[in-house]
Amino acid sequence: MDAAGRGYDAARSQEKWARFWQEHETFAALDDGSRERRYVLDMFAYPSGDLHMGHAEAFAIGDVVARYWRLKGFDVLHPVGWDSFGLPAENAAIRHGTHPAEWTYANIDTQAASFRRYGISFDWSHRLHTSDEEYYRWTQWLFLQFFAKGLAYRKDSWANWCPNDQTVLANEQVKEGRCERCGAIVTKRQLNQWYFKITDYAQRLLDDMAQIEGNWPDRVLNMQRNWIGRSEGAYVDFVIDGREEPVRVFTTRPDTLFGATFMVVAPDAQLADEIVSDEQRPAFEEYLEQVKKQTEIERQSTEHVKTGVDLGVQATNPVNGEKIPVWAADYVLSEYGTGAIMAVPAHDQRDLDFARTYGLPVVPVIDTGQEDPRESGVATVGDGAYENSGFLDGMTTKAEAISAMCRFLDERSIGEPTVTYRLRDWLLSRQRFWGCPIPIVHCPACGDVPVPEDQLPVRLPDLRGADLAPKGTSPLAGEEATAWREVPCPTCGGPAERDTDTMDTFVDSSWYFLRYCSPHYAEGPFDLDAVRRWMPVSQYVGGVEHATMHLLYSRFFTKVLHDLGLVDFDEPFTRLMNQGQVINQGKAMSKSLGNGVDLGKQIDEFGVDAVRTTVIFAGPPEDDIDWADVSPGASLKFLQRAWRVAHDVDSPVDADVASGDVALRRTTHRAIAEVSELLESGRFNVIVARAMELVNATRKAIDTGCGAQDPAVREAVTFTAQVMSLFAPYVAEDMWELLGLEPSVANSTWPTADPALLVAQEVTMVVQVSGKVRAKIQVDPHIGEEEARAAALADPNVQRFLDGKQIVKVIAKLPRMISIVAR
Ligand code: ANZ
Ligand code: ZN
Numbered sequence: 001m002d003a004a005g006r007g008y009d010a011a012r013s014q015e016k017w018a019r020f021w022q023e024h025e026t027f028a029a030l031d032d033g034s035r036e037r038r039y040v041l042d043m044f045a046y047p048s049g050d051l052h053m054g055h056a057e058a059f060a061i062g063d064v065v066a067r068y069w070r071l072k073g074f075d076v077l078h079p080v081g082w083d084s085f086g087l088p089a090e091n092a093a094i095r096h097g098t099h100p101a102e103w104t105y106a107n108i109d110t111q112a113a114s115f116r117r118y119g120i121s122f123d124w125s126h127r128l129h130t131s132d133e134e135y136y137r138w139t140q141w142l143f144l145q146f147f148a149k150g151l152a153y154r155k156d157s158w159a160n161w162c163p164n165d166q167t168v169l170a171n172e173q174v175k176e177g178r179c180e181r182c183g184a185i186v187t188k189r190q191l192n193q194w195y196f197k198i199t200d201y202a203q204r205l206l207d208d209m210a211q212i213e214g215n216w217p218d219r220v221l222n223m224q225r226n227w228i229g230r231s232e233g234a235y236v237d238f239v240i241d242g243r244e245e246p247v248r249v250f251t252t253r254p255d256t257l258f259g260a261t262f263m264v265v266a267p268d269a270q271l272a273d274e275i276v277s278d279e280q281r282p283a284f285e286e287y288l289e290q291v292k293k294q295t296e297i298e299r300q301s302t303e304h305v306k307t308g309v310d311l312g313v314q315a316t317n318p319v320n321g322e323k324i325p326v327w328a329a330d331y332v333l334s335e336y337g338t339g340a341i342m343a344v345p346a347h348d349q350r351d352l353d354f355a356r357t358y359g360l361p362v363v364p365v366i367d368t369g370q371e372d373p374r375e376s377g378v379a380t381v382g383d384g385a386y387e388n389s390g391f392l393d394g395m396t397t398k399a400e401a402i403s404a405m406c407r408f409l410d411e412r413s414i415g416e417p418t419v420t421y422r423l424r425d426w427l428l429s430r431q432r433f434w435g436c437p438i439p440i441v442h443c444p445a446c447g448d449v450p451v452p453e454d455q456l457p458v459r460l461p462d463l464r465g466a467d468l469a470p471k472g473t474s475p476l477a478g479e480e481a482t483a484w485r486e487v488p489c490p491t492c493g494g495p496a497e498r499d500t501d502t503m504d505t506f507v508d509s510s511w512y513f514l515r516y517c518s519p520h521y522a523e524g525p526f527d528l529d530a531v532r533r534w535m536p537v538s539q540y541v542g543g544v545e546h547a548t549m550h551l552l553y554s555r556f557f558t559k560v561l562h563d564l565g566l567v568d569f570d571e572p573f574t575r576l577m578n579q580g581q582v583i584n585q586g587k588a589m590s591k592s593l594g595n596g597v598d599l600g601k602q603i604d605e606f607g608v609d610a611v612r613t614t615v616i617f618a619g620p621p622e623d624d625i626d627w628a629d630v631s632p633g634a635s636l637k638f639l640q641r642a643w644r645v646a647h648d649v650d651s652p653v654d655a656d657v658a659s660g661d662v663a664l665r666r667t668t669h670r671a672i673a674e675v676s677e678l679l680e681s682g683r684f685n686v687i688v689a690r691a692m693e694l695v696n697a698t699r700k701a702i703d704t705g706c707g708a709q710d711p712a713v714r715e716a717v718t719f720t721a722q723v724m725s726l727f728a729p730y731v732a733e734d735m736w737e738l739l740g741l742e743p744s745v746a747n748s749t750w751p752t753a754d755p756a757l758l759v760a761q762e763v764t765m766v767v768q769v770s771g772k773v774r775a776k777i778q779v780d781p782h783i784g785e786e787e788a789r790a791a792a793l794a795d796p797n798v799q800r801f802l803d804g805k806q807i808v809k810v811i812a813k814l815p816r817m818i819s820i821v822a823r
Contacts, residue, residue, distance in 0.1 A: 008643035010607025010636075013730040017744075018116055020733070026744050027070075027078060027121040031533065035075035039534045040066040041516075041573070043542030043550070044083040044509050047107035048092065051114040053582040053589065053627070054543075056599050059120050060612045061579050061621045062541040064684050064726045066121050069538075071722060071750040077534050079126035079516040080115060082108050085136075086505040087165060087181060090434040094468050100434040104131060114600075119608055119729045121746065128519040130508035131434075135515065137457035138525035139508055140439040142557075144450045145564055147440070151197045152428075154448065158268060158334070159427060161189040166470030167431045168193060170504060171424055172227075172549040177298065188268075188292060194429035194438060194501065198556045202228050202421040205555055208571055216576040217622070223547040229422025234406055236342060236415040238263060238315040240275055240326065247271065247315070250337030250420055253344065254409065255401035258389040259365035260342035261355070263315045263326045264308065266334035267291045275326065277312030284309050284328060291330050299330045306331045306354045317342075318414045319390060329354060337420050349379040365389045426553065428504045433460070433468050433475040435502025443489035443496035452490050458498065476500035509550055510557040513537055513572060531567055540573040541621075543581070551576070577682060580624035582615075597627045609728035610636040616727040617688040639731045642695045642724060646717050646735035650708035653740045660712030664701045666757050668694065668716045673753035675723055684727070691723045714739065721745055767792040768819040769801040781815050788818050 021027065031037075042062040045055065066078040084104050093100040108129065115122065128135055146152040160169040164184035168191060173180045198205075206228055209221055233252035240247055249263065265272045267288050276284045287309040291299075298304055308329030315326050331350050332341055345355035346364040352373055355362050362374050368384035370376075386392040386401055391408065395401045409415030429438065437458045439451040451458055461476070461484040468475050475481065477500035489496035511525065517534045518527035542550075551573075558572040581588065584595040602611050613635040618625040657665075671694045678686045698716045702708045718739060725732035725745045736745040760780060765788060767775040775795040779788065789810055792798055798820070805822040812818045 008640045008731065008734065010609060010639075010730065013734050014117065014119070014608055017730050017733045018119065020743060021119075021121075021746075022116065022124075024744070025125070026746050027066075027076075028123045028125055029077040030075045031077075031530075032075075035073055037534055038069045038074040038076050038538040039536075040069065040076060040078045041513055041537045041540045042078075042080075043540070043546060044081065044512060045111060046086065046088070047082050047084050047104050047111055048088045049107060050110050051118065051599055053597050053599050053602075056118070056602075056611060057582050057615045057625060058541060058543065058579045059115070059118065060615045060727065061577065061684065062539075063120050063612075063729075064616060064679070064687075065539050065541070065577075067726045067729070067746065068679050068750070070121070070746055071725070071748060073749060076123075077126065077516070078121055078123055079128075079519075080112075080120070080122040080124065081126075081128040081512060081516065081519075082111070082130070083505060083509050083512070084108060084129045084131040085435045085502075085508055087167070087430075087432060087434070090432055090468060091165075093434070099462075099464055100468070101131070104434075105129075117603070117608065119612070121729070126516050126519050128512065128515055130436075130505070130512060133457050133459065134520065134522070136436040136460075136508070138515065139436045139503065139511070140451070140456050140458060141453065142511060142525055142561075143503065143507070144439060144453070145566075146196060146560060147450055149560075149564070151200065151560060152194060153197065154192055154194050156190060156192050158188045159191045159193055160186045161191075162186055164470075165432075166472045168427060168429065170427045170506070170549075193427050194499075194503075195425040196428055196507075196556070198426045198553075199421060199423055201556050201559055202230070202423050203419075204559055204570075205423075205552065206230060208555070208559070211571045212574070212576070215574060217544070217578050220544060220547040220551065220576060220578065223544075224552055227423060227548040227552065231420050231422070232417075233420065234402075234409060234415055234417050235338070236318065236409060238318060238342065240315045241313055243275060243313075246414075247275075247340050248338045248415075249340045249342045250418070251342055253347065253398075253402075254405040254415070255386070255392065255398055256344040256347050256365055257317070257319050257342065257405060258392065259344045259346050259363045260317055260324065261345060261361040261363055262324045262343045264329045264332045264341050264343050264351075264354070265311065265326060266332045266339040267309070267328040267330060269334040269339035271340060272311065272328045275311055275313050276328070280310060280312035284311065287328065294330060299333065304331070306350065306357065308354060308358065310358075318412075319408070325360070327354075327358070327360075335424060336422065345379070346373045347379050347381060352377065352379045363388060365392075426504075426506075426556075428507055429501035430504055431472065431474040431477075431500075432470070432502055433463065435505065436460075436508060437476070438499040438501050438503060440499040441487060441490055441496045442499060443492065443494060445494055446489055446491045446496075448499075449489055449491050449496070455490070460502075474500045474502065476502070506549055506553050510553045511561070513554070514561075514567070525566075528566070535567065536569050536571060537573045537575075539575045539577065541577050541579060544578040577621055579621050580619075582625045582627060584627045586626060586628075602632060606632040606636050607639075607730070609639050609731050613639065613688060613728050616684050619685050621682060621684055638692055638695070639728055641699065642691070642720060642728075643731055643734060643738075645695055645698050645702065646721065646738040648702055648708045649714050649717050649739060651711050651714045655711035655714055657711045657715045660715060661701065661706035661710045662712075662757075664697065664706060664710070664712040664716055665754075666761075667697045668712070668719055669753040669757040671723075672719055672751050673758055676750070676753070679726075687723060688727060691720055694720050694723075719751060722748060722750065763815045765791070765815055766817045767795060767798055768817070769798060770820070770822055772801075774798050774801050779815055783815050785810075785812050785814065788812055788814055792818050792820065 070076045089100045089104045093103045162179040164182045174186045234254040235248045237246035308327045311326045313326050314323045343351040345351040345362040365388050366384040368380040368382040370380045386395045392401050406417045439458045441449045466480040485498050514526045517530035521527045559570050561567045562570040589596045610632045614630050614632045618630050675687050721732045721735040762778040763781050765777050765779045807822050809821040
């Protein structure tokens with residue numbers, strides 16, 4: 001019981017210490033050079049409603065790291081902010097009839113209060129919001145740097161279109177053919193859009209993975225590798241009848257060129273329209289309409305029945321001079337390679353399926369020993385003896401044949417080895433209101449003119465009361481925004497118009513980690529000195545769902561900034577940890593399933609510390625947590641036990657620890673060594689188990705061992721409070737105070753284990769056989785009877801004297817003696 005006669009009171013503790021931390025700015029980075037710096041970053045919060053269980057997990061994990069490093073003596077930057085532009089805010093504002101800004105900033109207030117209550121050790125002085133003018137001014141400035149370098153450009157193309165949100169989507173935002181946000185089936189539209197030239201950085205994004213390999217989850221690196229999709233192969237030029245310029249195809253198998261029996265062009269590629277014969281044009285156009293209705297996913301699916309139409313023209317196979325037909329078919333995509341392929345049905349399954357449907361010839365050129373594909377319907381892909389292949393005949397490996405063919409193509413200038421990537425340029429313009437305006441003015445005389453730096457930011461007009469509902473064009477292109485839109489051209493002064501698109505929010509979140517270092521800096525996007533002090537981020541914590549978007553975009557941005565001379569490193573995040581998800585009863589929480597768990601209610605019922613302890617204890621950080629399998633009630637009981645142990649400590653603050661009970665001290669120091677190691681290797685769930693064990697050992701020492709006055713008890717509880725401060729920060733402060741120590745425990749120093757207390761202690765155990773000493777064995781002082789007996793029986797000398805005899809009785813006086821009576 002405390003002075004007021006109460007036991008542990010979670011609500012009172014939360015109120016008290018949250019206020020204390022705020023008043024004392026306990027978690028503010030010092031940034032004075034007195035300590036080595038570490039930067040702990042949690043993925044950006046999006047302000048849609050209050051914090052939920054997913055936040056509870058992710059931020060609790062990041063906080064273990066931040067708090068541990070602080071105790072280890074590092075100067076820690078652990079900032080907080082909001083990714084506050086974006087579609088969900090806008091859609092919600094439309095539903096609730098408010099302005100996106102009002103809705104957004106109200107949610108930020110709610111979340112900020114919840115973060116404070118949840119006790120995350122943020123440095124609030126570095127807070128930022130991407131929708132603030134002081135932030136998006138620099139997003140625009142960065143866009144203009146990209147623009148000046150040719151890395152931001154406009155083009156007409158088929159773009160993913162969400163008919164529900166009435167806006168374009170990046171490839172990454174299309175999941176299984178549907179809009180990632182609203183689930184609507186995504187269609188294609190020919191539009192003029194802004195792109196970032198991320199494809200220029202495809203190889204760098206792959207190569208620089210060497211810098212982070214081992215410190216990022218392999219899964220994320222593999223997802224990025226697949227997304228970038230590097231493919232080595234060759235271009236081959238085919239001459240088409242009646243067309244001067246040859247058509248290039250991309251192939252990964254130039255060695256199969258002699259088996260190319262037809263060509264296929266993507267129906268939606270410009271080329272198809274250019275080469276189709278007059279007779280075939282009506283059929284082609286009808287077919288094209290049909291293809292446009294399919295999603296890219298459907299087109300690429302292996303189950304999809306491939307369709308196509310003969311374009312009525314012939315091409316010449318450049319290696320054997322044979323005439324082959326040219327078709328348009330849906331399985332060839334306009335956006336990959338060159339949008340045209342040579343079809344080798346004997347050795348490519350897609351081509352074989354198509355050839356069989358349309359009765360096109362199949363010519364095997366490699367004998368792999370498998371069944372003939374014309375009989376089996378299965379394309380053969382392995383190595384084998386080349387046949388029907390001119391100068392390749394007799395070769396037996398792909399590698400050899402590919403390089404021979406590449407040499408042949410090169411010599412005749414009808415092709416060349418090349419590398420292609422699946423990665424597409426990043427489509428960044430959105431036809432929506434609540435985003436960062438693109439700082440370009442379109443002038444009929446001068447073209448696309450950047451807004452001069454001293455006129456930034458291009459402010460988002462208020463448009464209060466205007467209809468923001470999706471209409472296919474940006475609200476900024478509507479009548480309400482005319483006054484905002486019509487401006488004189490910055491170059492010639494003539495009448496011109498602002499660009500009316502806004503930027504994808506992934507642009508905002510591709511550089512926020514840099515801005516955090518100096519969130520209010522007014523001379524540039526960030527203070528380079530501050531960035532030098534803190535970046536790159538030491539530990540980033542966030543969900544694996546960001547593997548191919550946010551994390552790839554942020555790496556791209558960092559590389560561009562590096563090349564612009566704005567930063568001097570090229571990977572932004574040294575270490576990455578993915579947390580799992582919080583699910584319930586085996587399923588993701590959802591309204592329709594009614595299995596949602598409300599964070600606020602959990603906190604009201606069990607307290608912040610119990611929720612955080614439960615989250616950390618549930619399993620390794622990267623695993624999912626099923627809320628049906630965990631027990632915040634049991635966590636609360638543990639916190640109460642820990643609190644009572646601290647309450648019972650009955651030695652003065654300056655008690656001489658060295659004189660304390662050795663057994664308990666050993667337990668404490670073993671825990672110090674072990675917990676430190678577990679923290680370094682990210683096994684946070686086990687540190688909770690160790691804290692529980694230490695509390696139990698201390699309780700036992702108080703009740704039946706050395707007693708509450710022994711200084712070893714104080715030592716044990718002091719370390720327990722420090723460990724617990726990583727996942728149960730409120731009760732840890734209470735315990736610290738109960739120990740009579742100056743708050744905050746966050747300002748204390750992580751102990752180092754005393755090596756003398758770590759060496760396993762041993763004593764000599766005498767083994768007697770029928771009353772005579774036959775062996776002396778070194779054993780642990782806490783050895784049990786089973787182990788002692790086993791050790792004795794394992795001794796060769798003891799075995800000799802027992803040979804052929806029957807053990808009648810064993811008498812143990814442990815750890816000093818064990819006596820075996822045998823006949
Ligand atoms: C002839 C060939 C023969 C092919 C063979 C494969 C096996 P990856 O590995 O994914 O890069 N291809 C090229 N461009 C295409 C496009 N726009 N749409 C659909 N398919 C396309 O795939 C490269 C291979 O996919 C290329 O190599 C080409 O088919 C096809 F035994 O060329 B191959
Ligand atoms: Zn002009």
